[in-house]
Amino acid sequence: MYGPAETADLVYDRDLGDPGQFPYTRGIHPSGYAGKLWTMRQFAGFGTPDETNARYRQLLGAGGTGLSVAFDLPTLMGRDPDHPLSLGEVGKCGASVASLADMERLFAQIPVSTITTSMTINSPAAILLAMYLVVAEQQGADWREISGTIQNDILKEYIAQKEYIYPPGSSMRLVTDVFGFCAERVPRWNTISVSGYHIREAGSTALQELAFTLRDGIEYVEYGIEAGLAVDAFVPRMSFFFNAHNEFFEEIAKYRAARRLWSRVMRDRFDARDERSWKLRFHAQTAGVSLTAQQPHNNVIRTAVQALAAVLGGANSLHTNSLDEALALPTVEAATLALRTQQIIAHESGLAGAADPLGGSYYLETLTNDLEAGALEYFTTIDDLGGMVAAIEQGYPQREIADSAYRFQTEVERGERGIVGVNVHADDTAPGVPTMYIDEGVGDDQVARLADLRRTRDGERVARSLDALRETARGRENVMPKLLDSVRAYATLGEMCDALRDVWGEYEEAPAI
Amino acid sequence: MSAPTGMRNIRVVIAKPGLDGHDRGAKVIARALRDAGMEVIYTGLRQTPEQIVDAALQEDADVIGLSILSGAHNHICPRVVELLEARKISDVLVVVGGIIPDADLPKLHAIGITGVFPPGTSMQEIVEFIRQHVRPKAATS
Numbered sequence: 187m188y189g190p191a192e193t194a195d196l197v198y199d200r201d202l203g204d205p206g207q208f209p210y211t212r213g214i215h216p217s218g219y220a221g222k223l224w225t226m227r228q229f230a231g232f233g234t235p236d237e238t239n240a241r242y243r244q245l246l247g248a249g250g251t252g253l254s255v256a257f258d259l260p261t262l263m264g265r266d267p268d269h270p271l272s273l274g275e276v277g278k279c280g281a282s283v284a285s286l287a288d289m290e291r292l293f294a295q296i297p298v299s300t301i302t303t304s305m306t307i308n309s310p311a312a313i314l315l316a317m318y319l320v321v322a323e324q325q326g327a328d329w330r331e332i333s334g335t336i337q338n339d340i341l342k343e344y345i346a347q348k349e350y351i352y353p354p355g356s357s358m359r360l361v362t363d364v365f366g367f368c369a370e371r372v373p374r375w376n377t378i379s380v381s382g383y384h385i386r387e388a389g390s391t392a393l394q395e396l397a398f399t400l401r402d403g404i405e406y407v408e409y410g411i412e413a414g415l416a417v418d419a420f421v422p423r424m425s426f427f428f429n430a431h432n433e434f435f436e437e438i439a440k441y442r443a444a445r446r447l448w449s450r451v452m453r454d455r456f457d458a459r460d461e462r463s464w465k466l467r468f469h470a471q472t473a474g475v476s477l478t479a480q481q482p483h484n485n486v487i488r489t490a491v492q493a494l495a496a497v498l499g500g501a502n503s504l505h506t507n508s509l510d511e512a513l514a515l516p517t518v519e520a521a522t523l524a525l526r527t528q529q530i531i532a533h534e535s536g537l538a539g540a541a542d543p544l545g546g547s548y549y550l551e552t553l554t555n556d557l558e559a560g561a562l563e564y565f566t567t568i569d570d571l572g573g574m575v576a577a578i579e580q581g582y583p584q585r586e587i588a589d590s591a592y593r594f595q596t597e598v599e600r601g602e603r604g605i606v607g608v609n610v611h612a613d614d615t616a617p618g619v620p621t622m623y624i625d626e627g628v629g630d631d632q633v634a635r636l637a638d639l640r641r642t643r644d645g646e647r648v649a650r651s652l653d654a655l656r657e658t659a660r661g662r663e664n665v666m667p668k669l670l671d672s673v674r675a676y677a678t679l680g681e682m683c684d685a686l687r688d689v690w691g692e693y694e695e696a697p698a699i
Numbered sequence: 700m701s702a703p704t705g706m707r708n709i710r711v712v713i714a715k716p717g718l719d720g721h722d723r724g725a726k727v728i729a730r731a732l733r734d735a736g737m738e739v740i741y742t743g744l745r746q747t748p749e750q751i752v753d754a755a756l757q758e759d760a761d762v763i764g765l766s767i768l769s770g771a772h773n774h775i776c777p778r779v780v781e782l783l784e785a786r787k788i789s790d791v792l793v794v795v796g797g798i799i800p801d802a803d804l805p806k807l808h809a810i811g812i813t814g815v816f817p818p819g820t821s822m823q824e825i826v827e828f829i830r831q832h833v834r835p836k837a838a839t840s
Binding site for chain 1: 713717718719720721722723726727729730731733739741742743744745747769770771772773774775798800801802817818819821822823
C-alpha cells in the first residue's frame with residue numbers, strides 16, 4: 187500500500203512541474219498529446235532495398251507517420267555483401283545497403299522532405315547519414331529542412347548489442363563529428379538516439395536501463411564539449427530511446443524519472459541554458475525479448491500493455507512489435523496489426539486527452555523517486571570508475587547486465603516469474619502463425635549488383651576519395667565532408683569502413699561469461 | 700558433481716558465429732551449463748566455423764553449442780558439421796539455439812543436428828538434452 191507518507195517530501199514545482207515545465211517529469215509538452223500525437227514509427231527492413239522500399243510505401247499508405255530503417259548485419263558491421271563474413275547474413279535482419287545506389291533504391295518514390303526517417307545504425311552511422319543526405323540532395327531537398335534520426339549510439343553497442351567496429355576513442359570521434367557537422371549543416375536532424383532499448387533487451391533491469399542510458403548521454407555531452415562544441419549547440423538534437431517492458435507502473439515511472447534526471451543534469455552539471463537542452467525527447471519500442479514463440483497470439487496483448495505504458499509515460503514516438511517476432515521478421519499482416527494496436531490506443535482509449543494522467547499517484551511517484559535515486563547511485567559508481575568509456579573497458583556495465591539476465595532466467599525456471607504460455611498455462615495445441623521467410627537468394631542478388639557497381643563506377647575517383655578519407659581520419663578535421671565525397675563517388679560502405687579500419691584499427695572484447 | 704561420461708565433466712564450447720552480437724542467450728546458457736557441472740568455454744563474438752571447430756579441437760570439447768539469432772543458421776550449421784567430418788571427428792555433439800524457423804528443422808536434422816532450441820526453451824531442457832546425447836569420447840591415442 188502506498189499513501190501520502192511515501193510522497194510527503196515531493197515538492198510539486200521542484201520535482202514534478204506542470205507538463206511542459208522544468209523538470210519535465212510530467213512531460214515536455216504543456217498539452218501532452220492534445221497538440222500532437224506521438225509519431226507512429228514502425229521499424230522495418232529486410233531483403234533487398236527494393237523489397238524494403240515496397241514495405242515502406244505500404245506502411246506510409248496505412249497511416250504510418252515516419253519511417254524507421256532496419257539494416258542487415260553486414261551493413262551494421264560495415265561489411266559489403268561480398269565479404270566472407272557476410273555469408274548467409276545479407277538481407278536477413280534488415281535491408282542490405284552497400285552503397286549510395288542501394289540508398290537511392292531504398293527511398294525511390296519516397297520524397298524525403300515529406301517524411302522523417304529514423305535509421306538504426308551505429309558504428310557506420312556517419313556513412314549512412316552521408317548516403318541519406320546525398321539522396322536528399324538528388325531529390326532537391328534542403329538539408330536545413332529535412333529531419334530524422336540516426337541512432338549513432340556506440341556506447342550501448344559496447345555495453346549490450348556488440349555491433350562495434352572501432353575502438354571507443356575513434357568511435358566517439360565519429361559521433362562528435364556528426365554532432366558538429368549537423369549543428370551547422372543539418373540543424374533539424376537528431377544526431378543520436380541514446381538507447382536503453384538494447385541494454386534492456388540484453389537483460390538489464392529497468393533501473394539499469396535508465397541509469398546506463400542517461401550516463402551514456404552524459405558521456406556524449408562530455409565528449410562533445412571536449413571536441414569544442416557548445417552544449418546548447420548540440421544537446422537539443424540529442425534524443426533517447428527506451429524499452430517499453432511488461433511491468434506497467436515501473437515503466438511509466440522510468441520515463442518520468444528519465445526526464446527529471448536529464449533536465450537537472452543538463453542544467454546543473456553542464457550549465458545548459460537553452461531549455462531544449464533540458465527536455466528529454468524519446469522514442470519507445472515494446473519489448474521484443476518479452477515476446478514468446480509459444481502461443482504467439484498472446485504477444486498482441488503483451489505489446490498493447492507495453493504500448494499503453496509508453497503512452498502514459500509520454501513517449502514522443504513509438505514502435506509496437508509484431509506478434510510473430512520471436513519466430514521471424516514480421517509478415518505484412520503482423521506488422522499492420524502492430525501499427526493498428528497503437529492507432530487504437532491513440533483514437534479509441536481517450537488516453538491522448540490528458541498530459542501525464544497518472545501524475546500524483548502515490549505509487550507512481552514513489553517508483554519515480556526510487557528509480558531516480560537508484561540511477562544517481564549508478565552515476566556515482568560510473569563517475570568513480572572514470573566515466574562510461576572507462577567503465578566499459580573494465581567490463582562493468584556488461585557484467586551488471588549479464589548478472590541480471592541470468593537472475594531473470596533462473597527466476598523463470600524456478601517458477602518465481604510466470605510467463606503465460608511458457609511456464610504458466612502452457613498449451614502445445616495452441617495455434618501457430620504463418621511467418622515470413624527471407625529468400626536465400628537475396629545475398630546473391632546484392633553481390634551481383636555490387637559487382638556491376640564496381641565495374642561501372644569511376645574507380646580512380648573512388649580511390650582518391652578513400653585516400654582523402656584516410657588522411658582526414660589520421661588528423662582531427664571533421665570526417666563528414668570526406669565521407670560525403672566518397673559516397674558521391676559510389677565508394678561502398680565496406681570500402682569506407684575499411685579505410686577507417688586502416689587508420690583506427692578494430693575493437694575486440696575479451697569474452698567473459 | 701558426477702561426470703556422465705564416466706571420465707570427466709562434459710566440456711562445452713559455446714560459440715557466437717556470424718556477425719550478430721546479441722549474446723544474452725549464449726551467456727545465460729553458458730552460465731547454466733557451468734552451474735550444471737559442465738566445463739564451459741565461451742568463444743566470444745563473430746567466430747567463423749573454422750575458428751569454432753578449432754576451438755572445439757583444442758579444448759577437447761564434447762559439445763559445440765551455437766547461438767544464432769540472425770537467420771544465418773542455414774549457412775553456418777552445415778559448415779560446422781562439414782568441418783568436423785573433414786577432420787574425421789564424429790564424437791562432438793553439435794546443438795544450436797536461437798531464432799530458427801520450423802521450416803528449417805528438417806535441413807538441420809538431416810545433417811545430424813537434433814538439438815535445436817528456440818526461444819522459450821528452459822535451461823534445464825538444454826542441460827538434459829546434452830547429458831542424454833553427448834557421445835562417448837573415442838579413446839585418445
